[in-house]
Amino acid sequence: MKDKFIFWRTSSWGLSLLLVLPILAIFVTAMGESDDVFAHLLNTVMGTYTANTFWLVVGTLLLALLFGLPSAWIMAMCRIPGEKVLQWLLVLPLAMPGYIVGYIYTDWFDYAGPIQIFLRDSFGWQSVHDYWFPDIRSLGGACFVLALVLYPYIYLLARAAFMEQSVSLLQSARLLRCSPWESFRRISLPLARPSIAVGMSLVAMETLGDFGTVSYFAVNTLTTAVYDTWLGYSNLNAAAKISAIMLVVIFLLISAERFSRRKQKLFQQQFEHGDDVRYTLTGTKKWLAMMWCWGLVSLAFIFPILQLGYYAFHYFAESWTTEFQQYSINSLFVSIVAAVIAVCVALVVNFYCRLDGRSKTAIPLRLSSLGYAVPGTVLAIGVMIPLTSADHMVNDLARDWGLGRPGLIFSGTMVAIIFAFVVRFAAVAIGSVESSLAKIPPSLDMASKTMGFASTAMLRRVHLPLIRRGCLIAGLLVFIESMKELNAALLLRPFNFETLATYVFNFASDEQLELAALPAILLVVVGLVPLVMVNRSLEQKH
Missing domain, CATH: 1.10.3720.10 (MetI-like)
Incomplete structure (x- = not known):
């Protein structure tokens, strides 16, 4: 029976190690040889x-x-x-x-x-x-x-x-x-x-x-x-050292x-x-x-939402631009893709944990959830390190095979932002799917095995219909969190690429809050959805 879990075991461990890779990359880079920039900052x-x-x-x-x-x-x-x-x-x-x-x-x-x-x-x-x-x-x-x-x-x-x-x-x-x-x-x-x-x-x-x-x-x-260390001094090593210090502080707090x-x-x-x-x-x-x-x-x-509404009403013509529409589409695209991937990760790690049932099978599930405790700015450092290494590897291989240089296909595209969002918010999807799977009685699993269902067929025909609502909620929560994320998007966005969060930040930083009001209201309205869900569940319990 254990041989039938090879696919799920390999997938679960592979995805969890991939999601924890940015955190490991920060510590590995931070333990490297020190440089003058970090010493100068330290002093x-x-x-x-x-x-x-x-x-x-x-x-x-x-x-x-x-x-x-x-x-x-x-x-x-x-x-x-x-x-x-x-x-x-x-x-x-x-x-x-x-x-x-x-x-x-x-x-x-x-x-x-x-x-x-x-x-x-x-x-x-x-x-x-x-x-x-x-x-x-x-x-x-x-x-x-x-x-x-x-x-x-x-x-x-x-x-x-x-x-x-x-x-x-x-x-x-x-x-x-x-x-x-x-x-x-x-x-x-x-x-x-x-x-x-x-x-x-x-x-x-x-x-x-x-x-x-x-x-x-x-x-x-x-x-x-x-x-500032990353963008101002262009020093990834020193930024990784500061990020490692922050991670240690966060883990100590927890x-x-x-x-x-x-x-x-x-x-x-x-x-x-x-x-x-x-x-x-x-x-x-x-x-x-x-x-x-x-x-x-x-x-x-x-008071703040009334002020935003006042600005959005009076500056609607100036705010409703092709840039605003394009950046809204950008946010929707990366958030939807991140939500779909995060739900798939949650399904794999949770279903493997349910299939095997041993305590050590929960390790991939916990590893996949570590990114939620990492600030977006720190996570951006951790994401950039392995993606940059992957870009160098791909370009070297392409050059050796005479295919030219494909460029920064990982660190210089939307792949970096989507990867960061999945690492950051996979824990949200994992928690929602985990709670939904926990409500399914084990007798259904045993009945499925008795009927000769393989694990994949069991997930598709038995579990997925029962946890469909939990998966939808998980995807919705990851989508909303990704729409609002500023720190990672600000550092990992490709050239000429903006999300709604970075769009608002740029306008407000330039003291043009009036033009930032309309996209800011959209972000607030999107953020209200999980709060309504949380408060409604609290009311239903009591």
């Missing part, structure tokens, strides 16, 4: 870049906790007017790319923005020397903007954890006359700590990998160091999060149907809760 600016990165992550985490945790507890444990609408609206900022919100807030709060102009006109101030106003283009401003778009990670996970807590514990707290604050501090918060830790790790990794926001705000971090809850086990009864132990807020508490939630939604989503 001059690397300390500043590292400190900025550390404080950016810490500041964003603290603000994301401040935004997400109270909102999650209010939505899960309190009754306020409009809560059904707020439950959805509080998730929507996650669909806003951080660099777009950063451009809008800079446009508002800069010296030439409407807010400072209004203050100068109202109070008679003549110049910046007459008053003090916080600089939005600073480390603190970057933390604030990133926290606004990333707090939903903490909100979603913390809210789900609060909703799953035992009714008996909460009722016991009320019988002991615990106030809502004491109930939150002594019961709800400790029980939700694992979920909050996962949300914080996601926020930290997204912050660590951000390039668009910190670049526009002129905050030099390790991510911008990778970009390991620390898992180690912190290694012995923590929670056994609790969820809210039973019909049980409602939420607090009914009245008076000042009700208005404060509503002001907090609506204010957060307004700052993070409503």
Whole structure:
């Protein structure tokens, strides 16, 4: 029977090693002979870049906790007017790319923005020397903007954890006359700590990998160091060393999060149907809760999307160009291809794991998912190293055979972007397909074998019809994530090739936010799809 798995075993291991190759390439290149560029960076600016990165992550985490945790507890444990609408609206900022919100807030709060102009006109101030106003283009401003778009990670996970807590514990707290604050501090918060830790790790990794926001705000971090070293100094070796440092930090963050809850086990009864132990807020508490939630939604989503809509409406003729249409087609093409490939990879590694059933067969599945933890800028370095080597190999072979030089057929074409998207987002497809396959009873597999079905026929005639919806969701999620990806596309795009994300970034970087509004709205609308799906599944569970 094991001989029948040769195709699936070979394919699964081959695909997983291919997807983990960029990560291995970064470490192999980083361990190579050092050069003067990296030594110069290490002796001059690397300390500043590292400190900025550390404080950016810490500041964003603290603000994301401040935004997400109270909102999650209010939505899960309190009754306020409009809560059904707020439950959805509080998730929507996650669909806003951080660099777009950063451009809008800079446009508002800069010296030439409407807010400072209004203050100068109202109070008679003549110049910046007459008053003090916080600089939005600073480390603190970057933390604030990133926290606004990333707090939903903490909100979603913390809210789900609060909703799953035992009714008996909460009722016991009320019988002991615990106030809502004491109930939150002594019961709800400790029980939700694992979920909050996962949300914080996601926020930290997204912050660590951000390039668009910190670049526009002129905050030099390790991510911008990778970009500048590669394109500014044209030194791939030094960029790989910085990327390896970032990867080590990311893996340490993930390991620390898992180690912190290694012995923590929670056994609790969820809210039973019909049980409602939420607090009914009245008076000042009700208005404060509503002001907090609506204010957060307004700052993070409503005001920015209204501003984009205003620009898109008034500059529609200038925005609706042949370039915009062509770049939209480019994004659609590479995202669709990446989604199809990612779903195929997910099917192969998950089906092999199901066929064999031994613990070691899960190794390819886990290896294929490692790329999701790698920032796009770092991943671009890892993708470029093996693809460049493959280009040299193909050109050398073609020259030896007298066929001429075909050129950069891997690193200089859409192959690089598509490969990066598959490596980055294959984990999303793998998780969706894995959960769908887990719902199919093993008895169907045994019945198929009894009827003489080979493994390929079993997948085609039994499993695929049953997991079709999961595959469609997996492809949709990878497609949406690929449409929004900026970092990898910015570094790996071929000449005269743009995606919607890079198109928006280029316009906004040139202070032409009005012309970037229409494609930015399209990216936001596309990003809303997975949020609706996640929130709907959360509502169905509860």
